[in-house]
Amino acid sequence: MPGHFHRHAATPQARKAPVHCSTCEAVCCRLKVVLEPGDTIPSHLTTYLPEGPRVMAHDEAGWCVAMDRTRMNCSIYENRPAVCRRFVMGGPYCRAVRVEYASRNGKTPLKQED
Numbered sequence: 001m002p003g004h005f006h007r008h009a010a011t012p013q014a015r016k017a018p019v020h021c022s023t024c025e026a027v028c029c030r031l032k033v034v035l036e037p038g039d040t041i042p043s044h045l046t047t048y049l050p051e052g053p054r055v056m057a058h059d060e061a062g063w064c065v066a067m068d069r070t071r072m073n074c075s076i077y078e079n080r081p082a083v084c085r086r087f088v089m090g091g092p093y094c095r096a097v098r099v100e101y102a103s104r105n106g107k108t109p110l111k112q113e114d
């Protein structure tokens, strides 16, 4: 997923820690989501970057506007963009953006599930 975060090497502890959406603050839904030709997203949820690409719009707090802030999940999950479908939970990019987010917010890098 092209995003505005830089990759960071995860610490050994971070690499081992379990990651699951149920214990994450939907950090990946703060990333820039560039739409692809096959995506069918309602126009009121999208915007255009100055450089031209059509992307998911973000709210004032930085989350994708398709995210249900009450349930912290995707309100268009069945129809979500291709780049969101390819994003691997617990994969290297998921872990990297969690570390980045935690460092910005002064939190422990990764939450433990137990």
Ligand code: SF4
Pocket (backbone or CB within 6 Å): 028, 029, 030, 033, 056, 064, 065, 066, 067, 068, 073, 074, 075, 076, 077, 080, 081, 084
């Ligand atoms: S479309 Fe859904 S899965 Fe993709 S960033 Fe927005 S809320 Fe998250």
